[in-house]
Amino acid sequence: MEEHSERRGYLQEDFRLFHLKDDRGTKVNYHYHDFCKVVLLLSGSGHYTVQGRRYLLLPGDIVLVGSRCVHRPEFEPGFLYERVILYISPEILERSSTERYSLGDVFSGERGHVLRPVEDALHRIQSLARQMEEEMSDTRSESAILARCTLLRLLVEIERAMRSETELPPPLAPRDGKILEIVRYLEENFAEDIPIDELAKRFYISKYHMMRRFREDVGTSIHSFLSDKRLFAARELIQSGVSATDACYRCGFRSYSAFSRAYGKRFDATPTGRTVPDLQSDTFDE
Secondary structure, three states: OOOOOEEOOOOOOOEEEEEEEEOOOOOOOOEEOOOEEEEEEEEOOEEEEEOOEEEEEOOOOEEEEOOOOOEEEEOOOOOOEEEEEEEEOHHHHHHHOOOOOOHHHHHOOOOOOEEEOOHHHHHHHHHHHHHHHHHHHOOOOOHHHHHHHHHHHHHHHHHHHHHOOOEOOOOOOOOOOHHHHHHHHHHHOOOOOOOHHHHHHHOOOOHHHHHHHHHHHHOOOHHHHHHHHHHHHHHHHHHOOOOHHHHHHHOOOOOHHHHHHHHHHHHOOEOOEOOOOOOOOOOOOO
16 A cells, blocks of 8 residues: 555464553554454553544543554553554454354444443453453463453454444544545445546545545555555455456456556465465564
8 A cells, every 4th residue: 555554463373462551652654454453442542543534542442443454543652551452363253253143243344443332341341351361371271262262252242332332433523524435435336447537526526635635544545545455355256266367357457467466566476376475473563
């Protein structure tokens, strides 16, 4: 996603947990991960932007960031900022779901990306997070299994809280309200041919104003946003058994050679034969 948004942090396990406490604030650019992320804010307040939606965070809030969602935390230095962060692979969500119940729905963003649980739900969720942290630091052989079970219970509690009377804080109103509409339109129609001029006309906005505000609010250009949506959709089709050529054109690319170059640059692989880079599994990033 160009210089304003990059992939950061890697995960080779099914999940990881970090418990951080400091007053240094955050200096993190817009970025995204190939895994999902849960942030439990224990103390401090600040802002968190996910997919162009900026939220005010208070202690007890839970941030839910889906795989490949562009995001950025914003916390001022000099104020205590304590949080528990979970990295969760999409694969464990898929394996642990059933035909009638999908854990991946927790990260869909359909109802927003921030949860503000009522007291009872918050107590259950934070207790499970503490239990999981203890299990992950335990060296006994059964602890990894217990931690996995606790993670699944934690996600179910979060999903239940989302369906209850729990408050779902709305994003702060952007300076230009059309940007969120544009993001949603692009997400729903990424496989279509979407010229910038036509997009600006559709939303009755100046082309250059739209491009500038989109970059400021979402952290990347419209072109890069669309390219990444198409590449990730194509990768999912290929992994499901669709041919690379078919996936290329179904996801909006006009040229297979251009698709193959972009795919290789994004995933360090060709569309027909993925290679896994030698990455450090302990890399952490907010």
